[in-house]
Amino acid sequence: MIAMEEMLLDLEPGTQGTVTRFVGTPSFIRKLRTIGIREGKTLTVVARHPLGGPVVVDVDGRQITLGRGMARRVGVAVTL
Amino acid sequence: MKTIVLMGNPNVGKSGIFSRLTGTRVIASNYPGTTVDVSRGEMQTPTGPAGVIDAPGTYSLSPSNPAEEVAAVVLDQADLVVNVIDATNLERNLYLTLELLERGVSAVVALNLQDEAKHRGIAIDAAELERLLGVPVGPTVGLFGEGIRELVERFREARPSGTVRPMSEEERWATVGRITGAVQVVTHRHPTLGDRIAEASIKPVTGGLIAAAVIAAAFLAVRWIGEGLISFVFEPLFDLYTPIAMQASDLLGPGLLHDILIGRFIEGGIDYEQSMGLLTTGLYVPFAMILPYIVAFYIVLSILEDTGYLPRLATLADTFFHRLGLHGYGIVPVILGLGCNVPGALASRVLETKKQRFIAITLVSISVPCMAQTAMVFGVLGSFGMGYVAIVFGTLALVYVTVGLLLDRMVPGQCPEIFLEIPPYRMPDPRATGMKAWMRVRGFIREAVPYLFIGILLVNLLYAVGFFDLLAAVFAPVMQTWLGLPAEATAALLVGFLRKDLAVGMLVPLGMTPEQLVIAVTMLTIYFPCVAAFVVLLREMGMRGMLTAAGVMLTAALLVGGALRLVLIGF
Numbered sequence: 001m002i003a004m005e006e007m008l009l010d011l012e013p014g015t016q017g018t019v020t021r022f023v024g025t026p027s028f029i030r031k032l033r034t035i036g037i038r039e040g041k042t043l044t045v046v047a048r049h050p051l052g053g054p055v056v057v058d059v060d061g062r063q064i065t066l067g068r069g070m071a072r073r074v075g076v077a078v079t080l
Numbered sequence: 081m082k083t084i085v086l087m088g089n090p091n092v093g094k095s096g097i098f099s100r101l102t103g104t105r106v107i108a109s110n111y112p113g114t115t116v117d118v119s120r121g122e123m124q125t126p127t128g129p130a131g132v133i134d135a136p137g138t139y140s141l142s143p144s145n146p147a148e149e150v151a152a153v154v155l156d157q158a159d160l161v162v163n164v165i166d167a168t169n170l171e172r173n174l175y176l177t178l179e180l181l182e183r184g185v186s187a188v189v190a191l192n193l194q195d196e197a198k199h200r201g202i203a204i205d206a207a208e209l210e211r212l213l214g215v216p217v218g219p220t221v222g223l224f225g226e227g228i229r230e231l232v233e234r235f236r237e238a239r240p241s242g243t244v245r246p247m248s249e250e251e252r253w254a255t256v257g258r259i260t261g262a263v264q265v266v267t268h269r270h271p272t273l274g275d276r277i278a279e280a281s282i283k284p285v286t287g288g289l290i291a292a293a294v295i296a297a298a299f300l301a302v303r304w305i306g307e308g309l310i311s312f313v314f315e316p317l318f319d320l321y322t323p324i325a326m327q328a329s330d331l332l333g334p335g336l337l338h339d340i341l342i343g344r345f346i347e348g349g350i351d352y353e354q355s356m357g358l359l360t361t362g363l364y365v366p367f368a369m370i371l372p373y374i375v376a377f378y379i380v381l382s383i384l385e386d387t388g389y390l391p392r393l394a395t396l397a398d399t400f401f402h403r404l405g406l407h408g409y410g411i412v413p414v415i416l417g418l419g420c421n422v423p424g425a426l427a428s429r430v431l432e433t434k435k436q437r438f439i440a441i442t443l444v445s446i447s448v449p450c451m452a453q454t455a456m457v458f459g460v461l462g463s464f465g466m467g468y469v470a471i472v473f474g475t476l477a478l479v480y481v482t483v484g485l486l487l488d489r490m491v492p493g494q495c496p497e498i499f500l501e502i503p504p505y506r507m508p509d510p511r512a513t514g515m516k517a518w519m520r521v522r523g524f525i526r527e528a529v530p531y532l533f534i535g536i537l538l539v540n541l542l543y544a545v546g547f548f549d550l551l552a553a554v555f556a557p558v559m560q561t562w563l564g565l566p567a568e569a570t571a572a573l574l575v576g577f578l579r580k581d582l583a584v585g586m587l588v589p590l591g592m593t594p595e596q597l598v599i600a601v602t603m604l605t606i607y608f609p610c611v612a613a614f615v616v617l618l619r620e621m622g623m624r625g626m627l628t629a630a631g632v633m634l635t636a637a638l639l640v641g642g643a644l645r646l647v648l649i650g651f
Contacts, residue, residue, distance in 0.1 A: 031499065034139035036172045047282055061200065062169055062504075064502065065282075067398070067407065067499065
């Protein structure tokens with residue numbers, strides 16, 4: 001199995017992966033971690049809304065909506 | 081008196097527990113110097129009466145938005161903290177719990193949503209959690225009031241934690257993981273039909289269809305409840321009031337005072353929609369025509385909110401709203417503004433930055449017609465055919481988008497993106513939902529009705545002394561050359577600044593063509609909704625912000641009026 005790191009924004013709906021890292025300020029990272037998106041967590045892309053809309057992910061059975069600018073800064077390891 | 085503060089993540093059923101603890105006497109008010117609402121109440125504890133504050137939901141004590149800042153400040157007033165945590169999402173909730181306990185505050189933990197956790201196959205060992213946290217832990221189901229009494233009993237055991245010591249952020253995450261692993265057992269479960277429906281409602285295509293159906297159902301419900309309230313409650317009340325008003329009229333006799341207070345008689349009696357007196361139309365319009373729809377609106381909105389649908393709607397709407405510098409929650413001021421622009425403008429507080437709030441408030445005031453304005457559009461144009469009504473609403477929608485795009489580019493400031501948790505669908509707690517709807521209605525009566533009243537008084541006075549005729553003469557050339565409207569329409573448009581209902585009464589007898597009426601009505605809708613909205617704008621944005629918004633409105637109204645004239649009438 002090869003794990004490849006991609007940014008959350010580039011993942012197709014239905015893809016599952018493990019959160020690897022965040023690119024951003026400490027307060028950005030804390031915002032994500034405290035809502036449940038943390039390094040090592042398994043995440044599933046539920047929807048990616050078209051026309052620049054937000055990305056919806058599922059972590060621990062809970063769904064979270066985040067804008068594309070944020071999704072661009074979340075690294076996810078996907079096993080191929 | 082001691083102060084108890086309820087702390088917890090958003091969407092953990094905190095307000096349900098709050099209403100169980102405090103009963104009905106609750107005050108929701110702005111936290112001083114901020115735009116965040118905080119509810120306060122009182123309760124009986126084993127050691128005497130205490131004040132209870134429901135802090136805004138927060139994920140951590142290092143605030144990332146105004147609501148979380150208020151939560152952190154409120155915490156400082158606490159003699160006892162009740163930390164409400166979500167049993168279905170223990171791991172995430174424990175981060176805040178640890179932060180609270182590290183501060184050494186006296187605390188008890190309410191392990192809420194126990195029923196939901198069971199359905200999801202999650203079992204939590206409350207006794208072991210209590211041992212690890214070092215403070216009492218009480219399992220609760222806030223919706224049914226289960227475990228509340230036992231929780232209150234344990235308030236006497238509340239104490240600073242003996243096991244949790246201050247630690248670094250990384251250590252805290254590690255501790256969260258260790259505690260969760262020790263107390264929680266999760267049994268795997270296949271997704272149910274409910275899960276599938278929940279997921280369909282946030283996907284682009286299925287979600288869009290569901291949203292359209294929900295919004296249509298919401299509007300039908302508002303209409304149905306509103307009309308019911310009018311014919312069964314408010315109309316009968318005014319029938320009782322008529323003899324009193326007639327007696328007052330006899331007492332006053334004819335004259336200026338009669339004209340201001342009672343108004344003109346229509347066919348020998350009071351006509352609540354046309355007499356225009358302060359004590360007749362002045363009472364009737366806010367209470368019998370607007371309030372019933374406001375009540376209906378808030379009931380429906382509170383239900384949408386408490387079932388957990390609103391965050392889904394915000395997710396779907398984000399695709400559109402983030403182009404205007406707002407984000408998905410920008411839909412909330414629009415929905416509320418369709419009822420009354422005052423709560424619509426107040427709802428802009430769901431947005432984070434000054435720029436976003438300015439854009440949202442300005443757009444609501446310009447192109448979201450309130451119930452009174454919608455009634456005006458239908459009243460004036462309905463008899464000419466729905467096509468004309470559609471032109472007005474279509475123009476308003478176009479103005480919303482155009483002005484939004486322009487403001488986003490011109491107003492300096494930050495536009496944070498959408499970032500929210502989508503809670504599972506929940507049965508709303510009738511007590512908490514009813515309470516929320518009632519507080520909003522009370523807010524409307526307090527914040528909007530007095531200004532509606534003052535507006536009517538002011539117009540009646542200015543009208544009586546001939547001020548509007550003077551203004552009409554000054555502005556007549558603009559009206560005729562720019563907008564293609566007769567000079568007499570000027571007075572109506574100016575009066576409309578304060579009273580839409582009166583403006584309608586003045587427009588109809590002028591015998592204008594439907595095209596001219598479309599122009600007049602669209603302009604009436606675009607510039608200031610009413611005096612009450614004016615005051616709220618001033619309060620929310622300060623003098624400069626309000627004047628800027630007013631400038632935008634006036635410019636938009638004149639440009640749109642001129643454009644409509646070109647399209648509909650030609651030169």
